[in-house]
Amino acid sequence: MNLRIDLLRELASAKHAMALTGAGISAESGVPTFRGADGLWSRLNPQELASFDAFLRNPDLVTEWYNHRREIANHAVPNGGHLALVQMETLFPDFTLVTQNIDNLHRRAGSKNVVELHGNIERNYCIECGKRYDGDAFEENESFKCPACGGLVRPDIVWFGEMLPADEWKRAEFAARKAEVIFVVGTSAVVYPAAELPVTVKQNGGKIIEVNIEATPLSSIADATLQGPASEILSDIVKQLMELQGIA
Numbered sequence: 676m677n678l679r680i681d682l683l684r685e686l687a688s689a690k691h692a693m694a695l696t697g698a699g700i701s702a703e704s705g706v707p708t709f710r711g712a713d714g715l716w717s718r719l720n721p722q723e724l725a726s727f728d729a730f731l732r733n734p735d736l737v738t739e740w741y742n743h744r745r746e747i748a749n750h751a752v753p754n755g756g757h758l759a760l761v762q763m764e765t766l767f768p769d770f771t772l773v774t775q776n777i778d779n780l781h782r783r784a785g786s787k788n789v790v791e792l793h794g795n796i797e798r799n800y801c802i803e804c805g806k807r808y809d810g811d812a813f814e815e816n817e818s819f820k821c822p823a824c825g826g827l828v829r830p831d832i833v834w835f836g837e838m839l840p841a842d843e844w845k846r847a848e849f850a851a852r853k854a855e856v857i858f859v860v861g862t863s864a865v866v867y868p869a870a871e872l873p874v875t876v877k878q879n880g881g882k883i884i885e886v887n888i889e890a891t892p893l894s895s896i897a898d899a900t901l902q903g904p905a906s907e908i909l910s911d912i913v914k915q916l917m918e919l920q921g922i923a
C-alpha cells in the first residue's frame with residue numbers, strides 16, 4: 676500500500692468519514708462479482724433477470740437465481756475487508772458505510788451504520804399485500820406465494836429500472852456532503868446514482884481514496900488509488916490509522 680503520509684495524517688484526524696462498497700469487497704468471501712468470469716454470470720445476463728418485468732414473466736427462474744445467490748451469500752464468511760470497515764466505525768467519530776451489495780455481509784461482519792442502496796437479499800415482500808418474509812421462507816428453485824394473499828414474493832432489492840429507496844439515498848447523500856474522506860472499495864464505479872457519491876465528496880472538499888484491483892473511471896479524480904485486494908489494503912489502512920491515532 677502506498678498512502679502519502681500527509682494524506683494519512685489528514686485521514687487520521689477526520690471527524691466525518693464514509694465508505695462506498697461494491698461487489699469487489701465480497702469477492703474474497705467467494706461471492707461472485709458481475710464482471711468476474713464466474714460460470715453462472717456468463718450463462719445468465721443479470722440485466723435480463725434483475726427486473727420486475729423479468730420476474731413477472733418468469734418468477735420461477737428469477738427466484739431460482741436469487742435463491743442461489745442467497746445461498747452463496749449465507750455460506751460466505753465476511754473477510755478482512757468487511758472487518759476493517761467495522762473497525763473504521765471506531766476510528767472516526769462519524770462513519771457511514773454505504774453499500775451497493777445485497778449480500779448482508781457488512782451487517783454480519785458487525786458494521787452498524789450501514790446504508791443499503793440496493794436492498795438486502797435477506798428481506799423479501801409480497802408484491803400484492805406487502806407482507807414481509809425473510810430468506811428462509813424460500814424453498815430452493817421455487818417461486819414463493821404469500822400465504823396471506825397468494826401474491827408473488829420478491830426480494831427487497833433494487834432491480835434495473837427501479838428507484839433507490841428514498842431514505843437510504845438521503846442518508847448516503849447527507850454523509851457524502853459532510854465527509855472529509857470517502858473510501859471507494861471494490862466497485863466499478865459505473866452504476867448511477869451510487870457513483871455520484873464520491874464526486875459529491877470531492878466537490879465539498881473531501882478526499883477520495885479508491886481501493887480496487889484495477890483502475891476504474893473514478894481513478895482519474897481519486898486522491899489516491901490503492902491497487903490490490905480490499906482485505907489487504909483496508910487492513911493496512913486501519914493499522915496505519917491506529918498507529919497515527921496512538922491506538923495500536
Ligand code: NAD
Nearest residue numbers: 697698699708709710775776777778861862863888904905
Ligand atoms: P461490479 O461487479 O461491477 O465491479 C466489481 C469491482 O470490484 C471491479 O471494479 C473489480 O475490479 C473490483 N474487485 C474485484 N475483486 C476485488 C478485490 N478482491 N478487492 C478490491 N476490488 C475488487 O460491481 P459493482 O460496482 O458493485 O456494481 C454492480 C452491481 O452489482 C451493484 O449494483 C451490486 O448491487 C450488484 N452485485 C452485488 C453483489 C453482492 O451483493 N455481493 C454481487 C454482484 C453484483
Ligand code: ZN
Nearest residue numbers: 801804821824
Ligand atoms: Zn401477500
